[in-house]
Amino acid sequence: MPTRIGAVAIIPAKDEAQRIAQTVVALAGLDVVLSVIVIDDGSTDNTADVAGASGAYVMRHPQSTGKAGAMTTGVEYADQLGYDQSPVLFADADLAATASALVDLVRPVLADEADLTIATLPPQQSAGGGSGRVVRLGREGIEAATGWTAKQPLSGQRCLNRAALEAATPFAPGWGVEVGMSIDVLRAGLRVVEVPVDLQHRVTGTDLRAKLHRAAQYRDVRQALRRRADR
Ligand SMILES: Nc1nc2c(ncn2[C@@H]2O[C@H](COP(=O)(O)OP(=O)(O)O)[C@@H](O)[C@H]2O)c(=O)[nH]1
Ligand SMILES: [Mg+2]
Known part of the structure; x- marks a missing residue:
């Protein structure tokens, strides 16, 4: 059982061997982070090994289940580790060292000023x-x-207390998870606050892979919205 007050960090990661170590180390170094969990969602590189060597608890999906699937596994793993009462901090794997700025996202939840905080990012360097x-x-x-x-x-980049997590689950599939979460937590009457956080991530470009990523995001966001229509 956790003895400190803090959040458990959960990182859904796919093919992030280049950046996951820095992200894990940055989060693990924060006083407000109790432990770091990485869910390797069917990576074809050695993301899982790198994450483990960096000090994270690692669970690996042999096949990709999408971002929401990895996040769901992360929450289950956190509960198993005894963090079943702790707030949860979701962080993308590609933040690298800037992930340490996420302390600003966790504090308002620990102080009970918000049920769900969402980081807004500054203009990106690339x-x-x-x-x-x-x-x-x-x-x-x-x-x-x-x-x-x-x-x-x-x-x-989102921090949720347990009331918000309850309202937000089950998550909308795939890339619809963030939009679905915001709607579900707001509809539960809980406090959602956007917090500017000084983060940099890998900006998706204009190549075919990036276009496919955006198309998949569009499809999943639209599905999350359709399933929440007229409710
Ligand atoms: N579970 C899961 N996570 C993924 C997948 N693809 C990317 N991710 C992770 O989702 C997060 C956001 O992905 P990213 O490529 O940065 O998307 P962007 O920030 O929207 O451009 C990162 O932590 C990725 O490692 C996937 O197929 N499954
Ligand atoms: Mg990113």
């Missing part, structure tokens, strides 16, 4: 290639469902 189509879909969908306008509706 330019992105997206048109913002998925961002708009997510923002407008959350707004239609709840009246709340998200600055960065797709941000995966």
